[in-house]
Amino acid sequence: MQWATRRSIRVNRTATAWLIRRFLDPPARFLFVAPEEVAKLQLAESATGFDAPGATYPHRDEKGRCSFEALVEERLPDDAALRALARIVHGADFDELHVAAESAGLRTISRGFPLVSANDEETVAKASFLYDALYAALKQGGKP
Numbered sequence: 001m002q003w004a005t006r007r008s009i010r011v012n013r014t015a016t017a018w019l020i021r022r023f024l025d026p027p028a029r030f031l032f033v034a035p036e037e038v039a040k041l042q043l044a045e046s047a048t049g050f051d052a053p054g055a056t057y058p059h060r061d062e063k064g065r066c067s068f069e070a071l072v073e074e075r076l077p078d079d080a081a082l083r084a085l086a087r088i089v090h091g092a093d094f095d096e097l098h099v100a101a102e103s104a105g106l107r108t109i110s111r112g113f114p115l116v117s118a119n120d121e122e123t124v125a126k127a128s129f130l131y132d133a134l135y136a137a138l139k140q141g142g143k144p
Contacts, residue, residue: 004037004045004055010093010113011093011106011110015085015089015131018128021128022132038054039053042055057071060094068086068093082135091103
């Protein structure tokens with residue numbers, strides 16, 4: 001399946017790509033494009049868009065969720081560790097006041113993604129270790 005999102009991925013887009021490859025669609029193919037191209041690709045390429053204007057899973061949906069949260073709630077609602085990770089991603093992505101330390105740390109780390117990766121696909125690959133580690137810690141009973 002093809003998925004489309006804005007290029008220069010950071011917190012939510014990276015986490016969502018990890019979620020898709022790890023749990024929903026392991027052979028997923030990602031298209032990283034300009035924001036205004038995501039909705040067009042949904043039609044032209046039968047891609048599922050996320051974290052962009054007009055995307056199936058927009059940056060912030062009508063319930064106030066980022067795309068990572070929406071996918072977890074819709075497709076993997078029984079996974080407590082993913083729900084906890086969704087709260088961390090939400091806080092980091094929306095840069096809310098009084099963000100938990102975990103969210104602030106994730107936001108800071110994500111600013112470095114383009115500094116250590118040549119492109120968005122490489123960011124997804126490299127950041128997978130980070131999200132795997134966060135998920136494992138939360139699965140073991142760590143608190144967000």
